Amino acid sequence: MLVVVSAVAFRLLDAAGGDSLAGLSDNPNISTETIRRLRDIYGLDRPVSQRYLEWAANAAKGDFGDSISLRLPVTSLVLSRAKETFKLAALTLVIALFVSSVLAFASVRYRHWLLDSFVEICVLVTASLPVIVSSLMILAITVYLINLPAAGGLFLPAISLTPPFIAMFLAQSKRGLQTALQQDYIVSARAKGLDETTIILRHALRNALNPIITLTGLSVGALIGGSVIAETVFGLQGIGSLTVTAVRNRDIPLVMGVVVFVSFAVWVANFSAELLQIVNDRRLVDAERS
Amino acid sequence: MTPNAHKPMETGRFIKNGRFYSRVWGRLGLAILFTFAILSIFAGFFAPYDPAEQDRTKPSAPPSQIRVFDNVNGQISRPFLYEVRLTDPLFLRYEENRNNRNSIGFFVPGFRYSILGIFESDLHLFGIVEGSGKVHLLGTDALGRDRFSRLVYAVRYSLIAAPVGTLLASILGILIGLLSGYSPRIVDLTLMGAADAMLSLPALIIILAARAAFPLDLPPERAVALLITIFSTVGWAEMARLCRGLVRSLREREFVTAAKAMGAHPARILLFHILPNAMGSIITQATVMLPAFLIAEISMSFLGVGIQEPMPSLGNMLAEASDLTRLTARPFTILAPAIVIFLIVLGVRLTAYGRNMDTDVI
Numbered sequence: 326m327l328v329v330v331s332a333v334a335f336r337l338l339d340a341a342g343g344d345s346l347a348g349l350s351d352n353p354n355i356s357t358e359t360i361r362r363l364r365d366i367y368g369l370d371r372p373v374s375q376r377y378l379e380w381a382a383n384a385a386k387g388d389f390g391d392s393i394s395l396r397l398p399v400t401s402l403v404l405s406r407a408k409e410t411f412k413l414a415a416l417t418l419v420i421a422l423f424v425s426s427v428l429a430f431a432s433v434r435y436r437h438w439l440l441d442s443f444v445e446i447c448v449l450v451t452a453s454l455p456v457i458v459s460s461l462m463i464l465a466i467t468v469y470l471i472n473l474p475a476a477g478g479l480f481l482p483a484i485s486l487t488p489p490f491i492a493m494f495l496a497q498s499k500r501g502l503q504t505a506l507q508q509d510y511i512v513s514a515r516a517k518g519l520d521e522t523t524i525i526l527r528h529a530l531r532n533a534l535n536p537i538i539t540l541t542g543l544s545v546g547a548l549i550g551g552s553v554i555a556e557t558v559f560g561l562q563g564i565g566s567l568t569v570t571a572v573r574n575r576d577i578p579l580v581m582g583v584v585v586f587v588s589f590a591v592w593v594a595n596f597s598a599e600l601l602q603i604v605n606d607r608r609l610v611d612a613e614r615s
Numbered sequence: 616m617t618p619n620a621h622k623p624m625e626t627g628r629f630i631k632n633g634r635f636y637s638r639v640w641g642r643l644g645l646a647i648l649f650t651f652a653i654l655s656i657f658a659g660f661f662a663p664y665d666p667a668e669q670d671r672t673k674p675s676a677p678p679s680q681i682r683v684f685d686n687v688n689g690q691i692s693r694p695f696l697y698e699v700r701l702t703d704p705l706f707l708r709y710e711e712n713r714n715n716r717n718s719i720g721f722f723v724p725g726f727r728y729s730i731l732g733i734f735e736s737d738l739h740l741f742g743i744v745e746g747s748g749k750v751h752l753l754g755t756d757a758l759g760r761d762r763f764s765r766l767v768y769a770v771r772y773s774l775i776a777a778p779v780g781t782l783l784a785s786i787l788g789i790l791i792g793l794l795s796g797y798s799p800r801i802v803d804l805t806l807m808g809a810a811d812a813m814l815s816l817p818a819l820i821i822i823l824a825a826r827a828a829f830p831l832d833l834p835p836e837r838a839v840a841l842l843i844t845i846f847s848t849v850g851w852a853e854m855a856r857l858c859r860g861l862v863r864s865l866r867e868r869e870f871v872t873a874a875k876a877m878g879a880h881p882a883r884i885l886l887f888h889i890l891p892n893a894m895g896s897i898i899t900q901a902t903v904m905l906p907a908f909l910i911a912e913i914s915m916s917f918l919g920v921g922i923q924e925p926m927p928s929l930g931n932m933l934a935e936a937s938d939l940t941r942l943t944a945r946p947f948t949i950l951a952p953a954i955v956i957f958l959i960v961l962g963v964r965l966t967a968y969g970r971n972m973d974t975d976v977i
Contacts, residue, residue, distance in 0.1 A: 449640075449968065453961035455910040457917055458953040461936050465946040468939055546817030553819055554914050558937075568820060569918050572827040580827045588816050 380581070389582040394574035399582035402567065407586065409479075410563035413555070414548040416483040417490065418541060424487070425494035433502045434525060444499060452492035456551040460485035460558040482555040489551070490544055497540055501533030508532070535602050542598025546591045641969010647962030651955075655771035659728025662764035663742045663750060667925050668726070670749075670759035673699070675707045675941060678754045678948055681719065694719040698748030717746030753948045756935060765927035766951055770959075772922055773929045776839050777909035780846030784908075785901050788851035792858020793885045797866070807859065813852035821849050822911050826920050835926040842921060846908050857900050861893040902967040906960045913956060929956055 383390065389399035432444045463485045505511065506529050514524050552565035560566075564583060571579035603609050654661055676699055685692040698715035702708050723742035729735045743750055753762035795806040813821070825845045833841060865871060866889065874884050915921030916930025924931060929952040936942050936949050 449961070449964055453906075453957055453964050455906075455913070455956060455960060457910065457914055457930070457933065458957050461933060461950060461953050464936070464939075465942050465950055468943050469946060546815075546820075550817040550819035553823065554917070557918060568823055572823045572920055573831065573918075575827050575831065577827065580824050584816065584820065584824050587820050591815055591817065 384585065389585070390578040392571070392576055392579040392582075394570065394576040394579070399578050402579070403564070403582050403586045406562060406564050406567045407590075408563075409561055410549065410552050410556070410565060413479050413483055413486070413552055413561065413563060414545065416479055417486040417548060418544070420483055421487045421490035421494055422537075422541070425491050425498055428495055429498040429502055430525060432499055433506060433529075434521060444495065448492050448496045451488035451495070454488035456486055456489070456554045457558075459488050460555050464558055479561075482552075482559040482561060485558070486548065486551045486555050489547070493540055493544065494537060497536050498533060501536055502529050505529035505532040531605065534605050538598050538601050538605065542595045545594035546587070549587050549590065638969055640965050644962045644965025644967070644969055647958055648966060651770055651774065651959055651962065654767060655774045657730060658767045658771045659726075659730065659736070660738065661740050662728075662761075662767040663725060663739050664761040664764045665726045666760065666765045666768040666927050668760060670755065672701065673709075673749075673755050673759045674701075674757050676701075676709055676751055676755040676759070677945065679749075679751045680711070681750070696748065696750060698746065715746060715748055717743045717748035717750070719750055720744035753951055754945065756932075762932070762948065762951070765932060766929075766955065769927040769929045769932055769952060770955060772835075772839065772926060773909060773912060773959075776842045776846070776912045776922075777905055780843045780850065780908045780912075781901055781905045783843060783847035784850030784904060785854050785897065787847055788854025789858050789890070789897065791851060792855040793862055793890070795855060796859040796862025797881055797885055803859070806855065810852040810855050813849065814856070818849055818907060819911055819914065822846070822915070823920070825849065826915065831920060832923070835922060838922050838926075842912055842915070846911070850904055850908065854897070854900055854904070857896060858893060861896060862889055865889045865892055899967070899970070902963060902970075906963050909959065909963075910956075 380390065387400055389403075391397065392399050392402055395402060428444050428447065432440050460482065463481055467481060502525065506525070508529075511524060511528060514528050519527075549564060552563055553568055554565070555561070556563045556565035557569055564587070567579070568583050570576070571583060679696045679699075681694050681696050683691055683694050685695075695716055695718045697711040697713055698717055699709040700712050702710045719741060720743075721741050723739055723744055724737045725739040725742050727735060727737045741750070749761070751761050751763065753766065756762055756765070791806055791810075795803045798806075822845055825848070826841075829841055862885070866884075871884060871888055874888050879888075912921055913928070913930040913933075916923070916928040917933050919931070919934065921930055922928035932952045933950075936953075942949050
């Protein structure tokens, strides 16, 4: 999969013509000879297929070349920036999962129409709050309230990334719990006289959990996408802001490095989500065997 | 893609106890979208000034204070405002000039504009009728351009790229999906492999990567065309997957067998028998795609790689918010584009909700 993605991306990036050196030709102080030599250094004068094979051979060894705009090896650049984005994404997921599970639990536990409607409105509103809107609003509010340029660490960017994920998790967990609570084993648990909280947490939750795990795995891609805006607004140095730098400078080696890294991260997330599902639900193993 | 993304919701949640009706919410969503559509089609009529017209004597002016109570004779008069004057160019402070009184009227002549490229007019919804000042509902930006006019035009440009991109991506996805669902295994596997490769990456990252392939400074029309092209090349995959699944399940149904027995051509079966039955789910998927593209365009314009100055866009207007002193001084006027984005996305979500569909898909 990675090979296909990288080949397509590489071809696409080349097809449009022009590269990060194209901008230099407007500069009267740089002779065409210099540009030609630079092209030679970065290998931009050779055919695409040859460049791709060379790039792929090096990439297989973990060497993605040097970034043209930042003049640093792409691999170390991406890995060093990944830490920040990883922390941001983890914090966002924790907040989103916590908020949505508390709300979903409350709404199925107490079954009050007011709470129910509140949860529904929450889903609609958070689903309509793109990161660009929420991050700027949070920035405005914090700057207004504490009169500080928002240097509040990862917490504020994480909060501004959460709304779409709260919408997703909340809708899914509420529906999952509702469906699970209609099953026969819940009826028998109720007949045993267990209290409702125990029933939800011990019996229904386990069955409602699998879709949530899948969603968590799937949301990693969206999290990295959202971090592009959140990191730019809050001035964090992560993968998202690195992508912006790469695109603004048309730094193709860096763009390729980011694309490969992000697809790898997404693959790892989905794979771990599948493993976690099997841990949660042994029936999946049996289904696989039969 | 979420596991239950394409399943229609059971009717009547929200909605339980009969307190809320999804229909009402759906109508509300449609009303919001309709309002913005009208606003963008008749942008010239609603905007009092040319969005590109600069006034260097009034950079970052505050919103005009519209008064109806007349201090001179103590009576209620027609709405008017006092023209402002820059008193402190460093901190951009303005003072009202009490001698320069400007009355506001409706349906006043102003700059010439065209509606849909057909009609030409110079009539505007509101403007100054008496006096030499200007009315700035949301103040002016750093170049002295009227922010309200820019906002109205920005909605227009944002409402072109995303819907057209969604439409083209849907058509491409539907064609590939139909083909894949009805072809031999090898074609099917290749096409779906390509779709999976596309889906394995977060959309915004591929869109940005694709954007890096093209020169950054593009004339506005070409920038919009490029965004539309990128959206359709990126967005087809999910639609194709959905469509293929629908074809696979629908082709076993009786009405397809009947059509086959009558000797209908596969293309005819696909277009006239299978496609109409798949339309509901296809529209659902399109309502998921639309906000995603809308946000992608806005994000890219915000980052300076989408629609660029001097053309106004919701994204590049928000780039002003990076100036923290101005953001704190007038958060509401600076963030007005953000509120518009929220309303448009909410409109799409409510409309989808009204069709009894999932709201949990981002």
